[in-house]
Every structure is written in structure tokens, then in C-alpha cells.
Amino acid sequence: MPPKPRINKQMILDASFEIVREQGPEMINARTIAEKLGCSTQPVMYYFKTIEEIREETYKLADDYHTGFIMPKGDKEYDPLLQLGLNYIKFGYEEKNLFRFLFQTNSFAGLNAHALMSDPGIGEMLKMVSKGFGCTEDEARDVFFNLFISAHGIASLLANNAMEYEEDSFRKVLENTYDNLMNRGRNE
Secondary structure (H helix, E strand, O other): OOOOOOOHHHHHHHHHHHHHHHHHHOOOOOOHHHHOOOOOHHHHHOOOHHEEEEEEEHHHHHHHHHHHOOOOOOOOOOOHHHHHHHHHHHHHHHHHHHHHHOOOOOOOOOOOOOHHOOHHHHHHHHHHHHHHHOOHHHHHHHHHHHHHHHHHHHHHHHHHHOOOOOOOHHHHHHHHHHHHHHHHHHHH
């Protein structure tokens, strides 16, 4: 009976995820993964044909982690949409390398704003916003997109610079953006 493999595909992906998290996405390669796992590069390349394949699978892991991080938990005092924005900003601050990997490595190449906002992953959030604020789903999409752009800008500044995290200031920016959008909709 052959010995059970010591390294498996999930271990490789977990190591790659940790490498991105600790060192940045540019450090994903067979050697750094093998070093993290304490093995040769052979098992890494046995399970994956290319490093790009590892990057794609690691991206999915990072995206799942990001989704779990930013979703409102229901125990905060803020509106869920504002909490989502604040969590997104906090992700940029606390998980700089993962943020850059997910949002600043050309993953959105070829997409436009409509395609970004048509992502099935935000459908439930749009329904919640629409229902909670008595607006159409298109109005909810507009509010969500503008809040996303504001939150993304702040998160990008935090992920790429040695700025301080100031939740109260960031909350005010998102609240002002939200209030302006809702008032605009009521005045049209």
C-alpha cells in the first residue's frame, strides 16, 4: 500500500492564502508555497498545472474570506448597509495584502460599473436595501454603488498608505453619501 500523501491540494491553497495575507500576492510561487509547507515544489506542481491556477483558486478563498468579513453581523448599532461599508473599509485597513489582491490586481479588467453591480453576490443586499428603505431595486443599486465607491476609495487609501483607521470619520462620510443619495431621490 503506497504511503498517504503528506501534502494535499487544500493545504497548498491554504498556504498560498496565508502567503498572500502575510507577504502579498506577488509572492505566490511554487518555492514560497513549498517553503511554507516544509516540502519540495514537486507536490505543489503535482496538484496544480500552473501557478496561475493556484492564484485563481487562492483568489476564490480570499473572496470568500472577504465576504464573511464584511457582511453585517446584526450586533452593531448602524444600518446594515452602512455597516457593510464600514466593514469593507476595515478590511482594507486590517487585511491590506488581501485587499490589494482582490481589488487592485486587475481582477475587474474589462468590466464596467453595470457588470460590477449585476454581480449575483449583491442581489440579496439590494433586496434588503430596497425593502428597508422603500425604494426600487434600481434606486437601491444606485445607492449601493455610490456607497461602494466611497468605501472603496477610503479602503484603498488605508490599504496603500500608513493612514490611521478612524471609524467615526469614515461612518460620517458614508452617512453623508447615503443621506445625499436618498434626498436626491426624494427631490426628483
